[in-house]
Amino acid sequence: MDTLNKETKITLLYIAIAFLFSVALRMIWFYQFSDYEPFKFNGQFMINTNDGYFWAEGARDILSGVSQENDLSPIDRATSQLTALFAFILPFSFETVILFMPVVLGSLVVIPIILIAKSLNNQEMGLVAALLASIANSYYNRTMIGYFDTDMLNIVLPMFLLWSIIWAIRTNENRYLIITAIDILIYRWWYPQSYSLEFSFFGLILLYTLIWDRKNIYNYKLLSLMMLAMIGFEGYIRTLLVIAAFYIYTKEKFDRYVYYIFGVSIVLFFTSGGFNPIWGQLKGYVFKDAVTAGKDGLGLHFYSVVQTVREAGQIPFEIFANRISGHVVTFILSVAGFIYLAYKHKIMLLGLPLIGLGFLAYVGGLRFTIYAVPVLAFGAAFLITEAARFMPTKRLKFLTVTALSLAVLYPNITHIQNYRVPTVFSADEVKVLDKFKETAEREDYVIAWWDYGYPLRYYSDVKTLIDGGKHSGVVNFPVSFILTHPQEAAAKMSRLDVEYTEKTFKFKEENEDLIRDKNLTIFSNIEQMTKDYGFSDTNDFLLSLEGEMELPKKSRDVYLYLPHxxxxxxxxxxxxxSIDLMSGEMRKSPLYYATRMFKQEQNIIHLGGGIIFNIQNATITINNQTVPIKRFVQTSYDKSANFSKNIQMGNPSEDVTIIYMASHNTFLVVDEKTYNSLYIQLGILGEYDKTLFEKVVDTPQSKIYRLKI
Incomplete structure (x- = not known):
């Protein structure tokens, strides 16, 4: 008993050390910007991830008890619910809770890491692995202070799952059956996309059982409980099935039914559509297409958003290695160390699903690297403790572990010191949105690109057409069209898309049973507009926006948010x-070049990229071709934030315009199509058709207009 108590004390001590270390490193950002007011609103730091405002909106609405119809607020999602609970019971402001939740929850990853090491009788390895994993580049980046997103538990929960599976297989104790199932239930509640990783764990255990341990009935109990926790039913149904099966498994007299329950669980998994989300994720991140064809009647083609998401793109090996271990050398040693560790302790092969998902980053994007971090941290830590084992004295062993640990931690600590990410919006931008809330009603729509959807909904309490979770090519097309086309067509599309969006919401609510039972097709807004206005070719419909047409009856106000x-x-x-919806062919990209890095030598301005602006001759050189410019525009704001612009015409027959935004020290080089776009005219030049729009906000950070039709 004394030995057990001592071991437990060491475990708790190591957990405390690793946890406090993780928290302390995450406070560096806080102290770096403690006096930087642009990152604060109402005296408190703002968060630094767009998606965080989605969960914050849901938590806010849960606490207030107010959520308007079809506002897409995630009041039924775990992250918002847990946040609302913390905000309700803790004596801190809501902003403080969402700022520090990633710090506390993300640091919990050290617990399962040290507990896994304890099962291997190597707690020193657990401590080193916990220190490294808790601050490794990609894990830190996605759990740092202010990174308020599901990632704060997305690695913690599968690491607890790995711990419970390891202990279940090592001990064959019933308690680990229910712990494993509960972990899967919680993980699925927290992160519905967890099925791929859960299924990988299941597959690995099944493979192990069939090859090496076929006669061990305990393994089938474990597998069936895992499967019941994973099936595609509602959470409460899965929970009841897990409890019922676990009760049966605790009674030895029912052992003869284990194989039947296992078979039923597999049938339920596939018949409930359990594999469909896994295949959907593979298609989305591995088998990517630039253009996706719609399933509607006209077979429209839309540009795929996954092609523009950086975290879903392929990455160089050095970045891949650095994000997992902090340095290429550490990464290589971690891989070698894990192979050696798995050779010595075959149970660690159960960590392969996490490594495999992390390595998917090489083809699926950098976001996945976070999964490989904790398991490969065991590899580096194991090599360190093995090296120390050969030292002749305890002092030398301690010094060896310390020195080598500092060596692998140093690149990651340096990364943290240099990783000075900004908040999503500046204080001035948020002040605009907070004030705008007094103008807009909760049922009004604000049209903006999806990057700004969540913050708009959180700070201005309005509706948006697209956001960080609703941004497929189908819904992005109308908003892109609005922002990049001339004012009249853009204004009409604004009214059409908002009214058709609301119309679709209403149709789905009134015909829920019909849609489910008859598999009724719901066309995209663009498809439905085309059909309703009597066209069979969507290109013809889009051209019709330039002429007279009857628009839907106005049901609410629509605003356009155009940030600098x-x-x-x-x-x-x-x-x-910029896509032909009928054929899927991409049109030639227009001329658009923005720069803040330029150099002036007398009458010549070097804009970078080989682009040269000759002020005296009013010409521009692009790709070694010199042509006259059509116009030169200079905009500025005075100290009172009053906007002004000066337009100097050049050659009217030319196509290139240069815009210099003095207050932002930024040059834009655009062709005539881009110059006439809504964003340039309204957002940059403040030039708008007063029969179509009304200016509501005009600041150096952003402009907001109300649609008048």
Whole structure:
């Protein structure tokens, strides 16, 4: 008993050390910007991930008890519910809770890491692995202070799952059966996309059982409980099935039914559509297409959003290795160490699903690297403790572990010190949205690119057409069209898309049973518009927006949010509507070049990229070709935030315009199509058709207009 108590004390001590270390490193960002007011609103730091505002909106609405119809607020999602609970019971402001939740919850990963090491009788390895995993580049990036997202438990929960599976197989104790099932239930509640990883664990255990341990009935109990926790039913049904099966498994007299329950669980998994989400994820991240064809009657083609998401793109090996272990050398040693560890302790092969998902980053995008971090941290830690084992004295062993641990931790600590990410919006931008809330009603829509959807909903309490979770090519097309086309067509599309969106919501609610039973097709807004206005070719319908047409009856106000920061992503925005919807062919990208890095030498301005602006001759050189410019525009804001612009005409027959935004020290080079787009005209130049729009907000950070039709 004394030995057990001592071992437990060491375990608790190591957990405390690793946890406090993880928290302390995450506070570096807080102290770096403690006096930087642009990152604060109402005296408190804002969060630094867009998706965080989605969960914050849901938690806010849960606490207030108010959520308007079809506002897409995630009041039924775990992250919002847990946040609301913490905000309700803790004596801190809501902003403080969402800022620090990633710090506390993300640091919990050290617990299962040390407990797994304890099962291998190597707690020192657990401590080193916990220190490394808790601050490794990708894990830190997605659990740092202010990164308020599901990632704060997305690795913690599968690591607890790995711990419970290891102990279940090692001990064959009933308690680990229910712990494993409960972990899967919680993981699925927290992160519905967890099925792929859960299924991988299941498959690995099944393979092990069939090859090496076929006669061990305990393994089939474990597998069936895992499967029952994973089937595609509602959470409460899965929970009841798990409890019922576990009760049966605790009674030895029912052992003869184990294989039947196992078979039934597999049948339920596949008949309930359990494998469909797994296949959907593979298609979305591995088998990617730039253009996706719709399933509607006209077979429309839309640009795939996955092509524009950085975290879903392929990455170089060095970045891949650095994100997992902090340095290429550490990564290589971690892989070698894990192979050696698995050779010595075959039970660690159960960590392969996490490594495999992490390595998917090489083809599926950097977001997956986070999964490989904790398991490969065991590899580096094992090599360190093995090296120390050969030292002749305890002092040398301690010094060896310390020195080598610092060596692998140093690159990650350096990364943290240099990783000075900004908040999603600046204080001035948020002040605009907070004030705008007084103008807009909760049922009003604000049209903006999806990057700004969640913050708009959180700070202005309005509806949006697209956001960080609703941004497929189908829904992005109309918004892209609005932002990148001339004012009249954009204004009409704004009214059409909002009213058709609400119309679709209403249709789904009134015909829920019909849609489910008859598999009724719901066309995209663009498809339905085309049909309703009597066209069979969507291109013809889009052209008709330039002429007279009867618009749907106005049901609410519509606003356009045009932030200055969108100049950096305009080419990406434009891509989604630069496609022939009927054929899927991508049109030639228009001329668009933005730069803040330029150099002036007398009458010559070097804009970078080989682009040269000759002020005296009013010419521009692009790709070694020199042509006259059509116009030069300079915009600025004075100290009172009053906007002004000066337009100097050049050669009217040319196509290139240069815009210099003095207050932002930014040059834009655009062709005539881009110059006439809604974003450039309203958002950059403040030039708008007063029969179509009304200016509501005009600041250096953003402009907001109300649609008048």
């Amino acid at each position: 920061r969108m100049i950096d992503i305009y080419p990406t925005v434009e891509k989604f509507s």
